[in-house]
Amino acid sequence: MAKYKIQLITLLVLSVAFWPSLQGQEVINANISDLIGTEINNLPGASTNVYTSPGGSDLIAWESIIDLILDKNFTEAANKATDVGYTLSNVKDNTGSGTLDLYLLRRTSGSNYWGTYVFNNDPDRAQLVIQSPHAIKDTNTGLEGVYVFRQTGARAFFLTGTNRCNSSTKTSCSGTTSVCGSGSEKYRISDVAHNDKSAFQIVTEKLNDAESNYFIQLHGFSKKSTDPYVIMSLGARGVNGTNKLPDIQQALFEQDAVLTFQSSTNTSWTRLLGFTNTQGRYINQSSNPCSNDAAIANGRFIHLEQELSRLRSGTTQWSKMAEALAAAFPSQKTVTAVGDQGFHELAIHLFPNPVNHQLTVHNELGNNLKLKMMTLDGRTVLSQVIDLGTAITRVDYLDRGVYLYQISDHSKLVKSGKLIKH
DSSP: OHHHHHHHHHHHHHHHHTHHHHHTTOEEESOHHHHHHHHHHTOOOTTOOOOOOOOHHHHHHHHHHHHHHHTTOHHHHHHHHGGGTEEEEEEEEOSSSSOEEEEEEEEOSSSOOOOEEEEESSOSEEEEEEEETTTTTTTTHHHHHHHHHHHHTEEEEEEOSSOTTOOSSBOSSSOEESTTSSSOEEOBTTOGGGOTTSHHHHHHHHHHHHHOOEEEEEEEOOOOTTSOSEEEEOSSSSBSSOOOHHHHHHHHHHHOTTOOEEETTOTTOOSSOOTTOHHHHHHTTOSOTTTOOOSSBOSOEEEEEEOHHHHTSSHHHHHHHHHHHHHHSOOSSOOOOTTOTTHHHHTEEEEOSSBSSEEEEEEOSSSOEEEEEEOTTSOEEEEEEEOSEEEEEEOTTSOSEEEEEEEEETTEEEEEEEEEEO
16 A cells, blocks of 8 residues: 555656646637737837846747747747746637637736737648737737738737837837837837847747748838828838739739739838838848848738728728738648538539630539639739639630649638649
8 A cells, every 4th residue: 555655646746846847738719819809908008118128048048939839849838938927828719610729929927028929830821920010009900910810820920019119218220210209219129120139020030040931010000192001012122032012912902992002112112111120121131130221122021001991990901901811822721611521622623624725613612712823933823703603714825834723712722723724
């Protein structure tokens, strides 16, 4: 009997010893938009002066936490997160058509207001990262950001930790703004889009270096009479890489024909282009993200300034951006309803393949779909609504070669593949 008591005591001691590891796998069943909404409501406002950038042992710990998350060592990351007042939770969001397997890194104690980060462990669009660096000042961009993240099944979502005007300390990085005062001044260190020492910057750099994603930053502005509704920028004038701005513009215009646009590729346009954004500078390989503009864009940083009424005021408006990004960035997996055994794919027939002159799409799914064809480098060459029944589309104008196609139901991909054009 004494032997079993000793074994039981040993087991209890070991359980206590490994208690942090067990606790590191906290699981939450919740809608990620609701969780982020709570975080936004609790963000410190302007001039409360609580923001500090990570430094010393905190900086080392933060970098280690992010490395562990990207390596999918979630238990150790969760244990280490407590060292800086953060918690890493596994969020099972099953409030949509399927379950999202997410990891939520957020502050739960202490004074490190470094932001909130969500990582999708099984993304539909692993190439896509959504960022909301000015969630308070740029009205609704935080709520819009998590909505777009959730609807597109993006790889990650970043939310700032305070109002951009929270700190009285100015950053040493180049650029000025009048957002936080009556006149032009240097950016505050709490403005994470202009502080290369922020936790927000560190997570951006590590994810960029590990996975080479597209980073979409959602911003908002007060539209002047001479302004368009959307100002799009790659963070530099020229681009040496894939330029997704035309695809995003076309997809937004299809959602709302009232929208007007300007972009960084128009050399005569100079307003709100985000050239001093430190995340954009880093992604575009600036020699010094704090002080030097990028010489040329690589296309993977996309800065979107949006007018409020048509794009930021609520879910109806946010869905335009979600649909546009879903169209511009192909899903990397086919999404079908759980248990349907591929019904969606079986209900859609696309032929002939190879095709010469006319492509036939037979839709038995029961609702209107959208057909999109792209070159292998992602350039859209055809976008068309497919009604219930049979649609015939001319493709004889296309060059010979291999194309990608997607058939989607709203933002959800239901069939995709390659099409050969003879």
